[in-house]
Amino acid sequence: MDNVTHALHGLALYAAAATDPALAQDPTAMSAVLWAVSLGSQAPDFDFVVRLFGGDIAYLKHHRGISHSIPAWLIWPTVLALVLWFFFPGHFGLLWWWSFLGVIVHVGMDLLTTYGTAAFWPLSKRRYGWDVLMIVDLVLWAFGALGIYLWWTGVSPERVLWYTILPSIVYLLLRVAVQYYLRSRVRRYYEKTGVDIGRISVIPFLGMFRWNLVVESPQGYQLGTAHLRKGISIKDSYARQGAEQVMAELEHSQVYQVFRWFARHLFLEVKTDEQGQMRAEMADLTFGFSDRLPLMAQVTLDAEGKVLEEKLIRKPDKFRKTDKKTQQNKNHDAK
Structure with a gap:
């Protein structure tokens, strides 16, 4: 999630602490909690x-890695x-506990997004992304803004939490249900058409009705998109490209190693110029949006397979698609 949302959840934890009468009557303790949840949530x-x-490249490899893991x-x-104890002596346990809650809520919310999070390392090296929320969710922002307004107008902490946390939980559960339903709908559609598919991703987009879609096949x-009312719409197709001739050489590329580990739907295309x-x-098709692939990289090899250059592409061009004229805007009703 974005840092604004994390900050709002830190404030929600502060409101939860204020429901404890003993804490609420101790200004020093409440100040300690505020600092703990503010820093812990970030x-x-x-x-x-x-x-x-x-x-x-290093950031792509390590972001949401060990910093979000079980040891962290x-x-x-x-x-x-330890740092805050110098400012709030005698409150180490309080500081630790509320910092811990801030960290746990941060990691939990990140797991609900598409960008992978190595939350369960070292038990699992896998990056988990549950595709429930976009990185920025305006509905959660609205609930957070409502909570700040209610607090500012003097509403009790209990009622602030009741009016914000409960609707947020209902909203999240509703998104989980919609995502599960659309995944099932996509699989049923392909079963009816007899097309053999592998991994699918139903990825959050603006609003509740439309979700982005990636489907793998041999x-x-x-x-495309999966829509609650309009069904399944396939926008683009990418054929698997024969890249076996450079796979061994690409193992020496840091960019390729990172993409192979990071990307959920890795697409690789190899081109040879006149000099050999x-x-x-390469691109992670998970993040395809509006006919563009924002998460791409490029590795240049010489005729002997030595890596000459490797880089991330900040403003990528479109990848070559399969039968673009017939695939573009081809709609499939998955009812």
Whole structure:
């Protein structure tokens, strides 16, 4: 999630602490809680320093990695409590607990997005993304703004939580149900058409009705939308490209290693120029949007397979599609 949403959830934890009469009557303790939840709700994203010192490729590899993992759930609260203890002596346990809750809520909300999170390392190396929320969700922002307004007007902490947290939970459960229904609907459609498919992703988009769609098959990938009312619409198709001739050489590329580990739907295309140099372009189709693939990279190899250049592409061109004229805007009613 974005840092604004994380901050709002930190304030929600502060409101929860204020429901404890003993804490609410101790201004120093409440100040300690405010600092603990504010920093704890942001701490896992302190991995931004990786970009400052290691660049974009290193950041892509490490963001939402160990900083969100099980050891970090305990390390972040300990570090924050030790730092804040100098300002709030005698409250180490209080600082640790509320920092811990801030970290846990942060990681939990990140798991609901599409961008993978290595939340369960070292038990699992997999990056989990449950495709329930976009990185920025305006509905959650609205609930947070409502909570701030109610607090400012003097509404009790209990009622603030009742009017904001309960609707937020209902909203999240509704999104989970819609996503599950659309996934089932997509699978039923392909079963009826007899097309053999592999992994599918139903990815959140603006609103509740339209979701982006990625479907893998032995022939390639299909990108489109899954809509509650309009059914399934396939916009683009990407054929699997023969890249076996450079797979061994690409293993020496840091970019390729990161993409192979990070990308949920990795598409790889290899082109050879007149000098025999090969250019491997790769993209994570999970993040395809509006006929563009924003998460792309490029590796250039010489005729002997040596890596000459590797980079992320900030303003990517369109990838070549399969039978664009017939696939573009081809709608399938999945009812």
